[in-house]
Amino acid sequence: MDRSSKRKDIPKSLFVLLMVIYSCATLYTILANRSTEMVRFLGNDVQFSSFTGMFSSIANICLIFLVVFFGKVGFITSLVLLLLQVPGLFIGIAINGNLLAIPGFFSNLVTIVAVIIIYNGIKQVVKLRATDMKHLKEQQMYSQRLFEQTATSLVTAIDAKDEYSHGHSIRVAEYSEKIAKTLGWSEEECNKVYYAALLHDVGKIGIDDHIINKNGKLTPEEYDVIKQHPVMGNQILSSIGEYPYLSIGAHYHHERYDGKGYPEGRKGEDIPEIARIISVADAYDAMTSNRSYRSAIAQPIVREEIVKGAGTQFDPRIAKIMMHLIDSDTEYKMKERNTVRELSGRNKLECTEFMSDYSDGINLSPTITRVHMSCSTMEGSEEPGRPVLILFDALDGRVHYDDKNVRDMVYFEYGLIGLDGNVTGDGFRNVKTEILPEGRTDFAASGDEPYVYDIEAVKIRDHVRIKITRKEKTSDVSMIITLALPDSSRYAYISIAGENCIIDEVKIDHDEERVPDDYITRIAEEVSYIDRPEGDIPNVQVNGHKTDASKGIPLGSGFTVTFHAMSLPTARLIWHCPYISIYSSPSGEPYTKGYKEYALVRLDGEYWDSGSFNNKLIVNKNDDFAGWDAWKGALSEGLDCSVTFRRHGNQIVTTTENRGLFIKNTTTINANPDKVYVALTGDQCAITTIKITRDPIGN
Numbered sequence: 230m231d232r233s234s235k236r237k238d239i240p241k242s243l244f245v246l247l248m249v250i251y252s253c254a255t256l257y258t259i260l261a262n263r264s265t266e267m268v269r270f271l272g273n274d275v276q277f278s279s280f281t282g283m284f285s286s287i288a289n290i291c292l293i294f295l296v297v298f299f300g301k302v303g304f305i306t307s308l309v310l311l312l313l314q315v316p317g318l319f320i321g322i323a324i325n326g327n328l329l330a331i332p333g334f335f336s337n338l339v340t341i342v343a344v345i346i347i348y349n350g351i352k353q354v355v356k357l358r359a360t361d362m363k364h365l366k367e368q369q370m371y372s373q374r375l376f377e378q379t380a381t382s383l384v385t386a387i388d389a390k391d392e393y394s395h396g397h398s399i400r401v402a403e404y405s406e407k408i409a410k411t412l413g414w415s416e417e418e419c420n421k422v423y424y425a426a427l428l429h430d431v432g433k434i435g436i437d438d439h440i441i442n443k444n445g446k447l448t449p450e451e452y453d454v455i456k457q458h459p460v461m462g463n464q465i466l467s468s469i470g471e472y473p474y475l476s477i478g479a480h481y482h483h484e485r486y487d488g489k490g491y492p493e494g495r496k497g498e499d500i501p502e503i504a505r506i507i508s509v510a511d512a513y514d515a516m517t518s519n520r521s522y523r524s525a526i527a528q529p530i531v532r533e534e535i536v537k538g539a540g541t542q543f544d545p546r547i548a549k550i551m552m553h554l555i556d557s558d559t560e561y562k563m564k565e566r567n568t569v570r571e572l573s574g575r576n577k578l579e580c581t582e583f584m585s586d587y588s589d590g591i592n593l594s595p596t597i598t599r600v601h602m603s604c605s606t607m608e609g610s611e612e613p614g615r616p617v618l619i620l621f622d623a624l625d626g627r628v629h630y631d632d633k634n635v636r637d638m639v640y641f642e643y644g645l646i647g648l649d650g651n652v653t654g655d656g657f658r659n660v661k662t663e664i665l666p667e668g669r670t671d672f673a674a675s676g677d678e679p680y681v682y683d684i685e686a687v688k689i690r691d692h693v694r695i696k697i698t699r700k701e702k703t704s705d706v707s708m709i710i711t712l713a714l715p716d717s718s719r720y721a722y723i724s725i726a727g728e729n730c731i732i733d734e735v736k737i738d739h740d741e742e743r744v745p746d747d748y749i750t751r752i753a754e755e756v757s758y759i760d761r762p763e764g765d766i767p768n769v770q771v772n773g774h775k776t777d778a779s780k781g782i783p784l785g786s787g788f789t790v791t792f793h794a795m796s797l798p799t800a801r802l803i804w805h806c807p808y809i810s811i812y813s814s815p816s817g818e819p820y821t822k823g824y825k826e827y828a829l830v831r832l833d834g835e836y837w838d839s840g841s842f843n844n845k846l847i848v849n850k851n852d853d854f855a856g857w858d859a860w861k862g863a864l865s866e867g868l869d870c871s872v873t874f875r876r877h878g879n880q881i882v883t884t885t886e887n888r889g890l891f892i893k894n895t896t897t898i899n900a901n902p903d904k905v906y907v908a909l910t911g912d913q914c915a916i917t918t919i920k921i922t923r924d925p926i927g928n
Contacts, residue, residue: 239298247291247298251310254288289340296347300355304348311341384427397514402427404510404554404563411550412506425478426507432462432479456491459483474503482507487541497544505544509535509551512542517563527624527638528555528563533802536835537857552835556774577735580616580727581607587619588735590626590722593688595743600686602725603734604648605679614730618646618684620654620693620712622719624801628726639801643714643721648682648697649673650708659713659753665706672708676701681734690772691717691756692749713753717772718799718913758797758915768917771807771910772797778810778819781906782921787875792909792919794832795867800913803857806832806864807911809872811881811896819908827905828896830883832870833860847893854889863888864914874907881905 261284267274292310295303384398405426409419433441436458440451447455462479469475481495481504488496500508516531526534532555539548554563578586591598606614619628620643629640644654650672652660664672674680681700686693691714698707714721725732759768769779782790794807808831814824827844834848854860872885881896898905909916 244295244299244303247294248306251288251291251295254284254291258284258288285336289336289343292340292344293347296344296351300348300351304344307344308341311337311344384431397518398427398430400514400518400563401429401507401510404513404551405506407554408506408510408547408550411553412547421474422478422503422506424472425475425503426510428462428466428475429478429482429507429511430458430462431465432458432460434465435461456483459492477501477503478507480504482511484508485542486544490542500544502544505547509543509547512538513551513555513563525625527626528558529624529802531555532804536803536833549835577731577733578725578727579607580614580730580732583728584628584630584726585728587628587724587726590621590623590628590724591686591737592626593686593693593721593723594739595687595689595748597740597744598686598723599738599740600684600723600725601682601734601736602684602732603679603681604727604730604732607729607731610729612729614678614727616648616682616725616727616730616732618648618695619724619726620644620646620656621722621724622799623722626720626722628724641719643712646695646697646710646723648680648699652710652712656715657712658715658756661711661752663709663711665709666704669706672697672699672706674699686723687744687748688721689744689746689749691715691719691753692751693721694749695723711749711752713751716756716758716797716799717770718797758795759917761793761917764792764918764920766919766921768915768919769909770797770915771912774912775808775810775820775910778908778910779916779919781812781814781817781819781908783817784811784874784876784881784905784907785923787873787923789871789873789922790907790909790919791869791871791922793867793917794864794870794911795915795917796861796864797913797915800861800865803833803861804831804835805861805911805913807870807909807914807916808832809883809885810908810910811874811883811905812908813902813905817904817906819906819910827898828881828883828894830892830894831911832885832887832890832892834890834892843897845895845897847891849891851889851891860888860890876905 257280261280267276269275289311292307295307297303299306402423406419406423409422414422436454440447440454443451459480459482463476466476466479467473480492481500484490484493484495484500484504485508486497486500486505488494513531513535516526516534517528519525532552535543535548535551535555539545543551578588580586591600602616604614604616606612621628621641622643623629623638623640625638627638628642629635629638634640641656642654643656644652646652650662650664652662683698683700685696685698688694693712693714695710695712696707697710698705725735757770759770761768766780766782769777771777782788792807796805800806808829810819810826811828811830812819812824812826814821816822830844830846834846868887870885870887872883875882879898881898883892883894883896885892909919
């Protein structure tokens, strides 16, 4: 009642106005009641006391209006004011013998009764409305549940037809909703996108199973049949009049931004935005899921395909958002849920021959990864069981021994770490082993099997520290292995494997807080790719995405910066290149307290923005652009770059051209801070010989 008793659309000023009118009417009622004067009214002389009833009625009407418009607050106010009048009227009649007060007394009582009746009536109306609203909400929730269950049933039927697309529709719906949220769409609009994406493949119900599940490439005739599923989906969903948006995703999600899609060959913004969103999400999930003819593609390669498809297959604005979501997905959670991850839902490995079974890679980071496991020798084996950890790097975080996959996934194996203390491999620059407790020199296992191990692994820059603790009857024994990797730009994964052993009771956890930078004692100097002459500011080596940056350069009215850029040996993707950050911060340095980034422009033509500013990017490829492979090749050999900045008020224009790729970005900063800075950063690149040339009028 409290929430409904005061209507939100009634201005507070009306309450004040009614109180003012009430006060004036009450004052004149008192004056008229006591007055013996005559006044002219409509050409006649009338006693002023004759207006007592009129003024009293106006006052009472104001109180009734307070109840009507302001509910409980108005009722309490009116009742208090009316009750305050009762003693005065009673005294005037009973003690002073003022018979003229009798009508006012009864009028007051009638008004009190009226106010109570009106307030009770309003309460009943509000209660009925609340009941009706409750029933309406229950009906809406029931309808929504029915809709969701129906949609889910349809999706289950769709996915059941394709043995390689289980969960595809739900994932596409989730990715589409993420894109819509990033675009700033309302909750209702995001829900529409979700359900339109959820049912985007409903037309596949009408396609023969043998075509959908065919191993290998489809014939032209079979492909023509597949191309009919958007039309069928539109026919199925367009009959649902209550949800007209559902058919949009089904009908247009295979249209291309360049007009070369199907079924209608729509182009650009002629394709509904919902369908443009679903198109990107659908392609992303298709690439990151297993198919009959290939395994899931590694996320970095998928991102590169989306970069290449921006403006042709995909709306470039939506493709850019998808790239941003990929960059934010550092743990690679946006992928097919039933793909192998770590132990694939198992907690047991049976390793008969060497490397016959192994887990997916467990990513090592500056937060400690903890692995608990038990190991015993396989029954019937003449040799003791040998559990090992494979330390490696790969685009997809998995172990590969097939030559093609090794090449495609850029697989690099640092070496093997035996849980008996034996470390082998030529991928380390240095290895240091320490056994605890002090005085113990042998880590070889002894006693009854199974052996229980607790492993702690952490990576900081180019060093990895692995602590292996084995539970023994009398006490625990530990081995700390410190490994210096080839350089800081590589990732590191561990995979659990072995020979002649059964590994079970596996549990994997990750700490939330990162360890200090000095947690690992260095055993080798960090590899540097910036041993070149310095310019106006120090050189900078960026081993990962924005892990380092140059010193901040005050923008002033503008300047030109030249530098030598080279991608690191581990760089293999388009965006492994220098970035330009335009920002402000109290210290003037990037990534410090109060840092606010206005633009992040990559030399490959990408950018991402958010906040109280906007960026307008123009990227043109001229005749000197020989393709992305040539562009990456030039950067790996070393490239001299030049970037020009011009500031006009709150607008900053950044221009650069490298190997036929022309980039112009206009940044508009609504806040218009006095001091804006520029820093060079990037991903897996070395930036050296940085020189700054100011305009003659610059400061």
